[in-house]
Amino acid sequence: MKAIVYTKYGPPDVLQLKEAEKPAPTDNEILVKVKAATVTAADIRVRSFTVPLSFWLPARVTLGFRQPKKTTLGMELAGEVESVGKDVKLFKDGDQVFAASQVGFGAYAEYKCLPEDGPISIKPSNITYEEAAAIPIGARTALYYLRKANIQSGQKVLVYGASGSVGTYAVQIAKHLGAKVTGVCSTTNLELVKSLGADQVIDYTTEDFSNKGETYDVIFEAVGKSSFSACMKSLKKNGTYLNVTVPLPGFRMLWTKLTSSKKLILSQNSPENSEALNFLKELVEAGKLIVVIDRSYAFEEIVEAHRYVEKGHKKGNVVITVEHNNKSYK
Template sequence: MKAIVYTNYGPPDVLQQKEVEKPIPKENEILVKVKATTVTVADIRSRSFTVPPAFWLPARITLGFRQPKKEILGMELAGEIESVGKDVTRFKVGDQVFAASLSGFGAYAEYKCLSEDGPVSIKPSNITFGEAAAIPIGARTALYFIRKANIQNEQKVLVYGASGSVGSYAVQIAKYFGANVTGVCSTANLELVKSLGADKVIDYTAEDFSSKGESYDVIFEAVNKSSFSACMKVLKKGGTYINVTEPLPDDQMLWTHLTSSKKLLLSRNAPETSEALDFLKELVENEKLKVVVDRYYEFDEIVEAHRYVEKGHKIGNVVVNVGDNLKS
């Protein structure tokens, strides 16, 4: 089968298309013929090994010290089940599924084996494979942290980076749970964020969100480009600050814990189960959640896709077609 592999860390050009052995599902696994995958910030960091300093050692252990342990990247996918192991009961041949492959990567390939007990679910019936592939990481991350923050009806939530993958989902999921949502983004993306349901939008190129006299119950930092001190200034007493990108310095965390009742929820992976995907599937099918796709690329254009995402200006998600049709 065809796969995109890398044997050294570095720029997008380290990615090469090669023929590799097609996997065979174990007794509890399904074999998925991949129709679409994505290029995420996590893929960029793994390929180039540009990770936050606090993650350096764990990342080296996980990814490999001198060269990648796992040569095929790709952390989310959608496709069709071609075969199943003898102990599989949740799925059958022909099922259309979407899944996160964060634990083992490997979605940059024509086929991928997945445990039936992992983060895999039946694809929403009203969207394409490409759109479904863009849900498992960003939307699952947003849902996990919004649930952890225990957002209540009419609470005020600010999402910084509201036009990105996680941010665009955070706006919609917070609205679903009844929040009053303010989205922060650039001028070009104001209308998009409004269309996702944001009650207010702030153009960060023209306004400072922390000087508008507003305060918030939850601040959701999706891109790590806001000032922590500015966020603390407008976060209500007992409020929750969420940062899904990287941990804060220890001194900031300790000082916040010692001097205030404000809660900090920081970067970590959502649990590797199917429950969140099942929930997100229902939201999509009930038209409560939309997938924002910035660009589509073909499989042999994945280097260009990485170059684009690495610039840091993508809107929503970047999808890579692995099947026969670009937007299948």
């Protein structure tokens, strides 16, 4: 089979299209013929080993000190079940599925084995493989954090980075939960965020949301580019601050936790099961959640796709289409 591999950390050019051994499912696994995958910000960070200094050592232990332990990236996918292990009960050959492969990576390949009890679900019937592949990380992340905030109908939620993958889903899911949503994004993305249901949009290139005098029950930092002090200024006394990009709190965050009633929830992994994907599938099929795709690349264009995402200006998601044409690569 074809796979995108990398044997050293570095720029997009370290990614190479090569032949790899086709995996075989164990007793509790399914073998998925991958139809589409994505390029996420996390793929970029892992490939280039760009992590916060405070997280450097544990990241090296997890990912590999001198070179990557896992040589094929890709954290979300959609495809068709080709075969199943003898103990698998939830899926059968021919099922169309979408899944997160965040733990072991490996979505940048024509085939991927996944445990049947992991974050995998039947693909929503009303969308393409490309759209389905763009749900398991961004949408699941947004849902996980918004659930942590225990949003009540009528509460005010601000999403900073509302045009990115997590942000576009956060706007829609917060609206579904009954919130009044303000999205913060750049000038070129204002209409996009409005179209997703945001009640108000703020262009961060022309105004600072914290100077508008508004306060929010929840502030969702989806891209790691806002000022923490600005967020605290605009967060209500008993409000909740969500940040998907910071794994460990700095001094100011720790001080805020100790001296205020504001709740801070930082970067953490969502549960590795199918519950969230099943819920998101229902939202998509009910027309309550749409997938924003910025660009689509062929499997062979993975380097260009990584270059584009690395610029940090993608709208929603960037997807990779996997064509199975039996061509040989070295």
